[in-house]
Amino acid sequence: MRGFSTRAIHAGQDPDPTTGAVIVPIHASSTFAQDGVGGLRGGYEYSRSANPTRTALQECLAALEGGRHGFAFGSGMGASDVLLRVLVKPGDHLVIPHDAYGGTFRLVDKVLTQWGVEYSTVDLADVDALRAALRPTTKVVWCETPTNPLLGIADIAALAEVTRGAGARLVVDNTFASPYLQQPLALGADVVLHSTTKYVGGHSDVVGGALVLDDDELAEQLRFTQNSVGSVPGPFDAWLTLRGAKTLAVRMERHSDNAERIADALAAHPAVAQVLYPGLPGHPGHEVAAKQMRRFGGMVSFLVAGGKEAALKVCASTQLFTLAESLGGVESLIEHPGQMTHASVAGSALEVPDSLVRLSVGIEDAEDLVEDLRTALDAAAS
Secondary structure, three states: OOOHHHHHHHOOOOOOOOOOOOOOOOOOOOEOOOOOOOOOEOOEOEOOOOOHHHHHHHHHHHHHHOOOEEEEEOOHHHHHHHHHHHHOOOOOEEEEEOOOOHHHHHHHHHHHHHHOOEEEEEOOOOHHHHHHHOOOOEEEEEEEOOOOOOOOOOOHHHHHHHHHHOOOEEEEEOOOOHHHHEOHHHHOOOEEEEOOOOOOOOOOOOOOEEEEEOOHHHHHHHHHHHHHHOOOOOHHHHHHHHHHHOOHHHHHHHHHHHHHHHHHHHHOOOOEEEEEOOOOOOOOOHHHHHHHEOOOOOEEEEEEOOOHHHHHHHHHHOOOOEEOOOOOOOOOEEEOHHHOOOHHHOOOOOOOOOOEEEEEOOOOOHHHHHHHHHHHHHHHHO
């Protein structure tokens, strides 16, 4: 198999056969001429069903994750919704992480439960806890690793073995790691999910989602359901995401370089009570992360010693870290999960500490980012 960056630049992206254009065109057409009734050119009839720009992106995403089938969606939550429509039915049970992304929790707790689906929250770093939570009706184990926002690590291969033994499917949300840092299908996962809004797109200018898998029958079910509900990206969004994927490898190296520097600096600052970063030797998931990840990624969370008010002050005091939701762009972002991305889990078993700050470390000069955080922490402590 060719190297990651070669696949990112070439998979699904041959020069245009008509013009020789080296970049995939934006096929901004809602419909396609047919050579007689049912005579489709290249299999295209209507852009909800298929679009050549989206096809190029899907082939690239499948190649990056080492899967046979790739599906692009209008958002990561759109991908999650279609997948769960296919995998669970009324009366079924699924397992989600005890610190799942707030949007995932909201979809499961507020939408699927109204449809008669049951769920349990489990610390998926504890394989025995997963075994104890499984039921005869369990159809899906939904894993994030690293988790959002507490940066927990789960052993994908171990979870896959337990899940397979129970007759369920393992879904891995690989958004925080990206396909460059982690390959869940190779470790036994059944489906890989991405919010391509984040690292795959990489420039905070497009919203999208993706699923990658090997199972042919499941792929057909997903294709039918996606077309039926219309959860698709437009051709320009697909094109932007494909453009971002080309530089994923080099960006992830820089994100990881900078995050490691920042994690070390935070760990040494007296205003920081705890740093949550799997690259630190003291992180409880460090050894597992080192085994299944190429590097440790660009996401860093930390607990501020002064509690909630100090955490809010840190978030308000940075100059280079922009106070904003989302993650994975070239620019650095800072947020307070308890009142922003994870407000939906407030008052639940998944509620995050109110002193928690989450960083999406960008690709700026590391020295500038470290100094920006030191200044904000000093201000919060004064």
